[in-house]
Amino acid sequence: MINDQLTEKVKSTFLKQFETEPLLSFSPGRINLIGEHTDYNDGFVFPAAINKGIVSGVQKSNNDYCSVYAIDIDEVLEFSLSNIQPIENGGWKNYVLGVVTEILKKDKIIHNFDMVFAGNIPLGAGLSSSAALENSIVFGLNELFELGLTKEEMIYISQKAEHNYVGVQCGIMDQYASMFGKEKKALLLDCRNLKVTYFSIDFKEYDILLLNTNVKHSLAESAYNQRRSVCEAVAKHIEIPALRDATYDQLLTIKEEISQDSYQKALFIIQENERVLKASNALDKGDYTTFGELLFESHKGLQNQYEVSCPELDFLIDQAIKNPDILGARMMGGGFGGCTINIVKKGAADAFINTVAPLYHKQFDKALTRYDVQISKGTHKIK
Ligand code: GLA
Numbered sequence: 001m002i003n004d005q006l007t008e009k010v011k012s013t014f015l016k017q018f019e020t021e022p023l024l025s026f027s028p029g030r031i032n033l034i035g036e037h038t039d040y041n042d043g044f045v046f047p048a049a050i051n052k053g054i055v056s057g058v059q060k061s062n063n064d065y066c067s068v069y070a071i072d073i074d075e076v077l078e079f080s081l082s083n084i085q086p087i088e089n090g091g092w093k094n095y096v097l098g099v100v101t102e103i104l105k106k107d108k109i110i111h112n113f114d115m116v117f118a119g120n121i122p123l124g125a126g127l128s129s130s131a132a133l134e135n136s137i138v139f140g141l142n143e144l145f146e147l148g149l150t151k152e153e154m155i156y157i158s159q160k161a162e163h164n165y166v167g168v169q170c171g172i173m174d175q176y177a178s179m180f181g182k183e184k185k186a187l188l189l190d191c192r193n194l195k196v197t198y199f200s201i202d203f204k205e206y207d208i209l210l211l212n213t214n215v216k217h218s219l220a221e222s223a224y225n226q227r228r229s230v231c232e233a234v235a236k237h238i239e240i241p242a243l244r245d246a247t248y249d250q251l252l253t254i255k256e257e258i259s260q261d262s263y264q265k266a267l268f269i270i271q272e273n274e275r276v277l278k279a280s281n282a283l284d285k286g287d288y289t290t291f292g293e294l295l296f297e298s299h300k301g302l303q304n305q306y307e308v309s310c311p312e313l314d315f316l317i318d319q320a321i322k323n324p325d326i327l328g329a330r331m332m333g334g335g336f337g338g339c340t341i342n343i344v345k346k347g348a349a350d351a352f353i354n355t356v357a358p359l360y361h362k363q364f365d366k367a368l369t370r371y372d373v374q375i376s377k378g379t380h381k382i383k
Pocket of ligand 1: 172
């Protein structure tokens with residue numbers, strides 16, 4: 001198994017530091033076929049868990065504090081359960097503290113613990129390393145202290161941790177996909193009621209290719225929250241619970257009362273939501289051409305209407321549009337950097353990368369990194 005080495009690393013580090021066997025679990029990152037920024041509008045998304053993510057090991061501790069060790073960056077967090085506060089610019093530490101706080105808020109009893117974790121998804125690549133980390137913490141603690149939390153409760157704990165401790169008002173897509181993913185299946189998820197339909201993913205003579213721009217925009221978090229409030233304000237103006245309920249007519253009726261910018265953002269959400277459903281229908285029928293076109297359209301909307309793309313992502317999509325071996329491509333995740341997802345003819349990926357990588361490097365002075373993933377199962381215990 002691909003993550004065997006990662007598991008071994010976590011296990012041996014844990015054994016060395018704490019001289020006892022940890023409870024090990026794996027929590028994956030995710031890709032998203034289509035449906036970006038629709039989740040916090042109560043809309044539809046189409047993600048899948050991947051075979052890369054975070055392995056964590058956890059065990060009860062006899063100390064009077066908790067300790068968490070991030071192997072990859074060689075950093076330790078120590079804290080007392082009776083006094084938890086967010087840390088300013090605390091990075092990964094706030095995910096841990098946030099999850100523990102949200103568990104305690106549910107009146108669940110946990111005791112001091114030691115945890116070690118390591119991962120193989122790059123941070124800020126749009127593959128949701130953050131949800132993988134959050135889920136691995138809540139899942140590990142749920143097992144260790146037999147808290148009896150359901151998977152749904154766990155993903156909401158993860159999401160709340162991100163809202164309250166990290167400050168990103170994220171939707172539920174990442175945590176859901178990471179927790180509930182299945183091998184070779186994408187999840188058509190209704191984010192209003194968490195109703196899911198699993199789709200077998202087999203693009204026949206095409207493969208999924210991820211290309212990492214290696215860009216992470218420092219303003220991504222505030223821009224994300226700002227997009228969310230624009231959407232909520234428009235929904236309120238129309239007097240509907242969320243933009244998922246908006247029709248084109250309703251939006252047109254208020255067009256003159258809101259800014260052009262808000263109009264475009266809301267229009268994008270209505271269109272993107274429709275695209276998710278069209279894309280899942282296309283996949284059902286094996287119509288990969290339509291599926292691919294919807295991906296390109298989604299990118300154009302994210303670029304020009306929702307304005308969460310960046311020059312590097314746009315460059316890669318422009319190159320993909322020109323290439324007859326690529327059915328569709330778009331930026332993936334929150335935006336402002338990270339990966340593009342491309343549906344590429346089998347055997348054609350190398351030629352595409354060999355052509356594009358030098359151009360990309362010339363234009364942006366950055367490396368273009370290929371990322372190979374398989375669609376895999378959600379958060380689980382490693383036996
Ligand atoms: C981030 C968030 C998700 C979702 C995507 C955009 O990954 O965590 O909830 O909103 O951005 O689709």
